[in-house]
Amino acid sequence: MKIEIRKAxxxxxxxxxxxxxxxxxxxxxxxxxxxxxxxxxxxxFGKEAKFLCFVAEVNNKIEGMALVYMRYSTWKGPVLHLxxxxxxxxxxxxxxxxxxxxxxxVYGNQLGVKRVSWDVIDWNEDAITFYEKKGxxxxxxxxxxxxxxxxxxxxxxxx
Amino acid sequence: MKIEIRKAxxxxxxxxxxxxxxxxxxxxxxxxxxxxxxxxxxxxFGKEAKFLCFVAEVNNKIEGMALVYMRYSTWKGPVLHLxxxxxxxxxxxxxxxxxxxxxxxVYGNQLGVKRVSWDVIDWNEDAITFYEKKGxxxxxxxxxxxxxxxxxxxxxxxx
Numbered sequence: 281m282k283i284e285i286r287k288a289x290x291x292x293x294x295x296x297x298x299x300x301x302x303x304x305x306x307x308x309x310x311x312x313x314x315x316x317x318x319x320x321x322x323x324x325f326g327k328e329a330k331f332l333c334f335v336a337e338v339n340n341k342i343e344g345m346a347l348v349y350m351r352y353s354t355w356k357g358p359v360l361h362l363x364x365x366x367x368x369x370x371x372x373x374x375x376x377x378x379x380x381x382x383x384x385x386v387y388g389n390q391l392g393v394k395r396v397s398w399d400v401i402d403w404n405e406d407a408i409t410f411y412e413k414k415g416x417x418x419x420x421x422x423x424x425x426x427x428x429x430x431x432x433x434x435x436x437x438x439x
Numbered sequence: 440m441k442i443e444i445r446k447a448x449x450x451x452x453x454x455x456x457x458x459x460x461x462x463x464x465x466x467x468x469x470x471x472x473x474x475x476x477x478x479x480x481x482x483x484f485g486k487e488a489k490f491l492c493f494v495a496e497v498n499n500k501i502e503g504m505a506l507v508y509m510r511y512s513t514w515k516g517p518v519l520h521l522x523x524x525x526x527x528x529x530x531x532x533x534x535x536x537x538x539x540x541x542x543x544x545v546y547g548n549q550l551g552v553k554r555v556s557w558d559v560i561d562w563n564e565d566a567i568t569f570y571e572k573k574g575x576x577x578x579x580x581x582x583x584x585x586x587x588x589x590x591x592x593x594x595x596x597x598x
Contacts, residue, residue, distance in 0.1 A: 312514045351510065352482065357482065388586075394591075425576070432553075
């Protein structure tokens with residue numbers, strides 16, 4: 281089995297989109313995915329790319345991906361954030377996720393960031409154990425807050 | 440009392456830095472702030488600015504700030520993220536925080552994002568109540584994960 285981790289190309293975005301979609305179906309939120317392949321193709325490439333994507337290929341087929349972008353900490357400066365790390369169901373347990381995370385940390389180090397960050401859902405104990413073993417700090421006392429499209433409109437209507 | 444919310448200028452970064460530092464002292468982590476005023480001046484302005492900052496002025500003195508940047512959701516596309524919202528202790532309860540958050544949501548709407556996001560510490564019930572009243576979804580089942588500078592080096596040493 282030949283595993284290769286590499287930067288995604290524009291023509292990989294359909295496979296990346298399918299991984300995003302599969303994860304949303306798995307999380308029982310298939311309709312939450314509002315972006316399309318063309319959005320990924322436009323937003324991930326060129327001089328003003330909004331993200332960078334790595335893919336994991338097994339025998340030349342894309343079976344996993346990690347999508348990152350820069351954030352800014354008022355304490356540490358530029359931070360590399362891992363937004364999504366997805367591996368196809370049938371390819372779990374073959375170290376694809378580990379290799380993708382390795383690549384993300386290597387990349388963060390190349391950029392000279394003082395932090396790599398990501399989020400994890402709290403019932404995913406396997407993932408949390410894995411991350412802590414890797415030296416990451418899982419901060420259970422912070423919550424994510426989201427004001428969605430409908431929330432934005434309602435918020436503005438009350439100003 | 441005259442309150443004005445406006446975009447920060449480069450010469451405001453000392454006041455912004457002092458707000459960042461005051462918050463870190465309040466959170467009992469004064470040494471966690473590794474950036475300096477010159478970093479904020481460099482990173483927040485020009486064509487490749489890494490963040491945008493709004494300040495709240497009371498009688499022409501900066502008493503609060505909100506610092507934002509773009510993230511990328513694989514479900515929603517570009518997202519506006521509020522990294523920090525700080526108001527000087529002695530200016531609490533005067534709607535500065537509300538006005539800064541209003542400005543952030545207005546700005547997100549101008550950009551056409553489908554989400555404005557931020558994080559909250561789970562014991563800050565007043566903030567959580569306020570955010571939920573504003574229509575935001577506080578996701579208590581997600582944890583933040585951070586691999587810090589030391590963690591990055593140790594991670595790489597094991598590859």
